[in-house]
Amino acid sequence: MSKQFQPLINYFEKIAVLDESEKQWVKDLFVFKSYKRKEFLLREGEICKQFNFLLKGCMRMYLVDDKANTHILQFSAENWIKVDAGSFRERTASHLNIDTLEDSEVLYITPENLKLLYEKAPKFNYIIRELLEKHLTSVQKRLLQYMSSTGEERYLAFQKTYAQFANRLPQTQIAAFLGITPEHLSKIRKDITKPKHFIS
Amino acid sequence: MSKQFQPLINYFEKIAVLDESEKQWVKDLFVFKSYKRKEFLLREGEICKQFNFLLKGCMRMYLVDDKANTHILQFSAENWIKVDAGSFRERTASHLNIDTLEDSEVLYITPENLKLLYEKAPKFNYIIRELLEKHLTSVQKRLLQYMSSTGEERYLAFQKTYAQFANRLPQTQIAAFLGITPEHLSKIRKDITKPKHFIS
DNA sequence: CGAAAATTTGACATGACTCAACTGGAGTGG
């Protein structure tokens, strides 16, 4: 079923065209794996050993803080990358968890094989750098939005930006992504339907 | 004064050793520039055309939101990189500002010359990728901290992590970095000196 | 259907903001 690699190759080729040997390295070094709903790809304390590309399904990466609250850093669905870059890179224990919200399928590469890929196909230094830059920009944007707006504003923005997720995810998860409690999100949703302009 | 390049070369060599020709490309493509206190390196609406390395001084990168509040994304001092990666990369108008908090000196490279550097010395694809990964990790960490802690907790963490800045910066700036008002920071500082444990 | 999970609702507590007034230096010009 080599067809499975096509989405990944397409993804890379949005950044730079690959020749046959480069495509072959991708096929040789990435591994297919499928997960049931609620399975873990990474648990805090472990070292992140998979750089994942999602073929199908939906997952989240999150932190559980000392008050046992869950904070979601990122949702991913089809054609997204999912990895704890810090842990993967430094081979250090991760503070994050990654698990599935739906049955999912991924292609992943290990740190060793990624290193090999960089050696055999140096173009990937460029490709991964581009991906990282984009990702960095989006995380920065999120931090700024977080600093400058209320829960309600963030929720409205989320609905626009992540329309594909908004209907697919339970509210509890969305609240954990927005950084508010589920109760508060519920109240926000109620307020939105009753416009403020409705005076007595 | 080719000595000025040494800190930058040292910075790169923390990631990978450079040969003579690579060092020479750095010297040829980076440009020295100095700034007075309160000068701008980038204003919102402009395209970020400098990838800056700080030799001396201190600056901030920040967003001004629609309510005219300032949100500081990053402080930088000696031996730090300062750039709006998104704007620099995509050649799009930036939403951010960069200005100096002290008289400062930088080495910068333009997008065109950075592209040239990647061509002439491909090792920089690797080096910049590593730098980005580290930076990404730190922004992610900050987002998570932001999501999971109060202003007081963030202030205490700031004092530890950014001890070098804590004494160098006015409180107004620290508040804008922490995402709280200066008045609130003032109250936090007051509370800290009076431990909660002091009962009646 | 029935149990478990997700969502909603309400009362109350706390974190954080706004605004306005006050305090205490750090210049600056006479």
Place this chain on the structure above:
DNA sequence: CCACTCCAGTTGAGTCATGTCAAATTTTCG
């Protein structure tokens, strides 16, 4: 050296945003 202004920081009162907890309700799914 003094008087004056300017700016950062502090303080307090009132308000809004959000959290906590507990209970009621709805939805999901075996």
